[in-house]
Amino acid sequence: MQQSALLDPAVKRSVGMVKTDKVIFKGDDYVLNLESGKTLSPITVAYETYGSLSPAKDNAVLVCHALTADAHAAGYHADDPREKPGWWDMLIGPGKPLDTDRYFVICSNFLGGCKGTTGPSEINPATGKPYGLHFPFYTVKDMVKVQKWLVDHLGIERLFAVIGGSLGGMQVLQWAVSFPEMVRGALPIATTARMSPQAIAFNEVARQSIMSDPQWNFGLYEPDRQPSSGLSLARMIGHITYLSEDSMLRKFSRRFINGSRRGYKFGADFQVENYLHHQGSTFVERFDANTYLYITRAMDYFDLQADYGTLKKAFSQSRCSFLVISFTSDWLFPTAGSRELVKALGMAGKKVSYCDIDSDQGHDAFLLPGNRMSEVITGFLTRLEKEG
Amino acid sequence: MQQSALLDPAVKRSVGMVKTDKVIFKGDDYVLNLESGKTLSPITVAYETYGSLSPAKDNAVLVCHALTADAHAAGYHADDPREKPGWWDMLIGPGKPLDTDRYFVICSNFLGGCKGTTGPSEINPATGKPYGLHFPFYTVKDMVKVQKWLVDHLGIERLFAVIGGSLGGMQVLQWAVSFPEMVRGALPIATTARMSPQAIAFNEVARQSIMSDPQWNFGLYEPDRQPSSGLSLARMIGHITYLSEDSMLRKFSRRFINGSRRGYKFGADFQVENYLHHQGSTFVERFDANTYLYITRAMDYFDLQADYGTLKKAFSQSRCSFLVISFTSDWLFPTAGSRELVKALGMAGKKVSYCDIDSDQGHDAFLLPGNRMSEVITGFLTRLEKEG
Numbered sequence: 001m002q003q004s005a006l007l008d009p010a011v012k013r014s015v016g017m018v019k020t021d022k023v024i025f026k027g028d029d030y031v032l033n034l035e036s037g038k039t040l041s042p043i044t045v046a047y048e049t050y051g052s053l054s055p056a057k058d059n060a061v062l063v064c065h066a067l068t069a070d071a072h073a074a075g076y077h078a079d080d081p082r083e084k085p086g087w088w089d090m091l092i093g094p095g096k097p098l099d100t101d102r103y104f105v106i107c108s109n110f111l112g113g114c115k116g117t118t119g120p121s122e123i124n125p126a127t128g129k130p131y132g133l134h135f136p137f138y139t140v141k142d143m144v145k146v147q148k149w150l151v152d153h154l155g156i157e158r159l160f161a162v163i164g165g166s167l168g169g170m171q172v173l174q175w176a177v178s179f180p181e182m183v184r185g186a187l188p189i190a191t192t193a194r195m196s197p198q199a200i201a202f203n204e205v206a207r208q209s210i211m212s213d214p215q216w217n218f219g220l221y222e223p224d225r226q227p228s229s230g231l232s233l234a235r236m237i238g239h240i241t242y243l244s245e246d247s248m249l250r251k252f253s254r255r256f257i258n259g260s261r262r263g264y265k266f267g268a269d270f271q272v273e274n275y276l277h278h279q280g281s282t283f284v285e286r287f288d289a290n291t292y293l294y295i296t297r298a299m300d301y302f303d304l305q306a307d308y309g310t311l312k313k314a315f316s317q318s319r320c321s322f323l324v325i326s327f328t329s330d331w332l333f334p335t336a337g338s339r340e341l342v343k344a345l346g347m348a349g350k351k352v353s354y355c356d357i358d359s360d361q362g363h364d365a366f367l368l369p370g371n372r373m374s375e376v377i378t379g380f381l382t383r384l385e386k387e388g
Numbered sequence: 389m390q391q392s393a394l395l396d397p398a399v400k401r402s403v404g405m406v407k408t409d410k411v412i413f414k415g416d417d418y419v420l421n422l423e424s425g426k427t428l429s430p431i432t433v434a435y436e437t438y439g440s441l442s443p444a445k446d447n448a449v450l451v452c453h454a455l456t457a458d459a460h461a462a463g464y465h466a467d468d469p470r471e472k473p474g475w476w477d478m479l480i481g482p483g484k485p486l487d488t489d490r491y492f493v494i495c496s497n498f499l500g501g502c503k504g505t506t507g508p509s510e511i512n513p514a515t516g517k518p519y520g521l522h523f524p525f526y527t528v529k530d531m532v533k534v535q536k537w538l539v540d541h542l543g544i545e546r547l548f549a550v551i552g553g554s555l556g557g558m559q560v561l562q563w564a565v566s567f568p569e570m571v572r573g574a575l576p577i578a579t580t581a582r583m584s585p586q587a588i589a590f591n592e593v594a595r596q597s598i599m600s601d602p603q604w605n606f607g608l609y610e611p612d613r614q615p616s617s618g619l620s621l622a623r624m625i626g627h628i629t630y631l632s633e634d635s636m637l638r639k640f641s642r643r644f645i646n647g648s649r650r651g652y653k654f655g656a657d658f659q660v661e662n663y664l665h666h667q668g669s670t671f672v673e674r675f676d677a678n679t680y681l682y683i684t685r686a687m688d689y690f691d692l693q694a695d696y697g698t699l700k701k702a703f704s705q706s707r708c709s710f711l712v713i714s715f716t717s718d719w720l721f722p723t724a725g726s727r728e729l730v731k732a733l734g735m736a737g738k739k740v741s742y743c744d745i746d747s748d749q750g751h752d753a754f755l756l757p758g759n760r761m762s763e764v765i766t767g768f769l770t771r772l773e774k775e776g
Binding site: 009036049137159166194195196197198201204208209211212213214229232233235240243245248249251252254261264265266271272275276293297300306330334344357 | 592
């Protein structure tokens with residue numbers, strides 16, 4: 001399955017070279033009133049677009065990214081020597097499910113990210129130094145408000161679809177609830193309407209890893225002196241939750257690094273340990289520790305049920321069609337949470353399709369080829385177009 | 389269920405005041421040849437016994453403890469002002485499943501522990517300083533060898549039963565395989581014949597937490613200057629894996645500490661975070677960081693299948709009756725691993741009873757009242773006695 005997907009010419013088709021644009025929202029019209037009660041201004045948003053906006057401006061698809069991604073969802077950056085395509089390139093491009101011959105695809109780094117949009121690692125114009133812990137707490141609702149500014153800025157009154165996985169899926173749900181008149185189709189994938197205490201617990205251990213690292217220094221580290229061991233540990237913890245017991249067994253089993261038996265040592269002896277170390281150390285090179293604290297907190301605080309009384313009430317104001325996708329082996333945001341979503345949408349009288357995709361890839365399945373996600377998305381969007 | 393168990397007079401019955409004994413194994417007869425190829429001598433073993441050894445010496449039950457416990461399995465220590473009973477007091481005492489009116493119950497701190505038995509935190513007689521990282525790597529097989537010395541020392545030729553949960557259950561399995569002629573009944577609970585890569589991954593993150601703490605100092609810390617934040621983190625990670633998603637929901641849900649809504653802060657805001665912090669900080673007071681590294685490695689290395697070719701081969705030499713117990717919500721050592729055990733025992737032609745106990749308490753269920761474990765154990769031991 002995985003191999004055939006890679007050989008699929010659709011997967012190889014690319015939007016080609018792309019670049020990240022920036023727009024600065026400043027002035028009195030753009031003071032963001034955050035849920036925490038704080039305000040923030042100005043706000044820079046980094047974003048990419050693929051394909052062309054139709055004359056009727058009715059073909060825009062907003063892609064929302066997850067915890068550690070960025071605006072670079074598809075294609076290649078000329079200045080990237082590794083030439084790795086964007087993080088959801090398997091879905092975005094000519095002939096792919098988010099078909100850039102038909103749709104105008106937008107992806108922005110969300111508010112509080114560390115990939116070009118205003119966030120804890122960016123310079124606070126008031127002080128000339130990185131915000132660090134002076135950055136206000138933000139929520140998924142706040143992220144979505146800023147995305148709306150971007151969509152308005154692009155001259156789009158209504159999005160054909162909003163799609164995202166994990167934290168991206170939370171943004172999708174929030175879009176459907178916050179700006180019902182602006183969304184035709186909502187595709188929340190591998191997500192939940194509220195974080196479980198277990199997921200909060202994992203986030204808290206990750207944050208404590210970072211904050212326990214003396215190099216964290218209460219958030220006052222230089223960009224080139226990150227709390228690397230703490231951030232690496234946080235990523236290692238995360239990665240365990242992104243895989244599944246079965247996928248780990250398949251990928252690593254109990255194999256040792258040196259083929260032989262026990263090395264009688266600490267540090268990496270098993271292949272699974274090597275994998276985690278690699279994930280941890282490469283993450284430090286591309287992500288900011290303070291930002292990790294803020295984003296995980298935004299996830300923890302996400303709770304549509306608490307915000308609107310009940311899930312049914314939350315969704316009663318939405319006006320779009322939904323496609324909910326979950327993966328059978330996702331134990332971070334388990335299928336049960338998606339079923340709860342689907343049930344509430346049904347009770348609220350909304351159009352909803354649901355697909356629980358059989359996969360052993362765990363939570364990460366939404367980022368990986370080799371499962372039915374692409375076909376399911378294509379089918380939903382095609383139907384949505386026909387509905388007119 | 390939980391309440392009725394607490395009201396059960398059997399749970400309240402106690403072996404009373406007890407104390408931890410020590411025996412030192414030294415001299416040429418007691419040089420331990422470790423699996424790693426190293427040797428160790430002398431070896432002190434801390435142990436407790438409850439009840440009386442029968443004249444026929446046929447009523448001894450060996451209790452094997454898990455990762456962080458000790459020899460104090462039942463009753464009270466006169467010098468313990470908190471007067472908390474031993475860690476498995478709910479099972480051990482007059483009229484309880486391990487009935488001290490009938491059985492002579494033995495529990496020792498295993499080799500490499502930090503509760504009185506020779507281990508990394510104890511003084512190396514050759515240097516006068518704690519062993520620290522000079523302590524040799526040890527395995528479950530090595531632990532069991534030392535337990536056999538103790539059993540021999542107590543004049544017991546054959547154990548009526550060996551029982552333990554989690555890492556304790558691994559020792560039970562190893563007993564049945566290493567010393568088949570010495571075991572009549574084996575009760576491995578909430579355990580596995582080999583650690584999954586996911587469980588290894590959690591252990592590795594815990595070890596990295598400790599080793600990333602500068603106070604760890606390559607194992608050369610003073611006993612009163614432990615790597616407390618790293619050890620605390622390790623314990624927090626462990627605790628998530630000991631509970632279940634459902635038990636966390638039941639215990640903490642998404643409740644905030646201050647009743648009100650979001651505190652917009654890092655650190656403990658949700659009750660589940662408070663719980664983890666408490667578990668972490670109290671652990672530092674009672675456990676040694678280097679020891680945590682060694683014991684988790686011993687767990688990682690445990691793999692009866694690799695040691696003996698197949699599980700069936702491993703068990704073919706055993707001569708006891710087995711009672712395997714698992715818990716439906718245990719995702720650290722899931723039911724599937726116990727089923728594998730039971731299947732292999734069946735294929736090896738051994739007597740085996742299996743009970744998968746319905747519980748939402750996760751891995752910790754074997755330490756908690758409120759499930760059917762007590763009755764199942766009582767039933768098995770009663771039958772075993774009758775079999776004579």
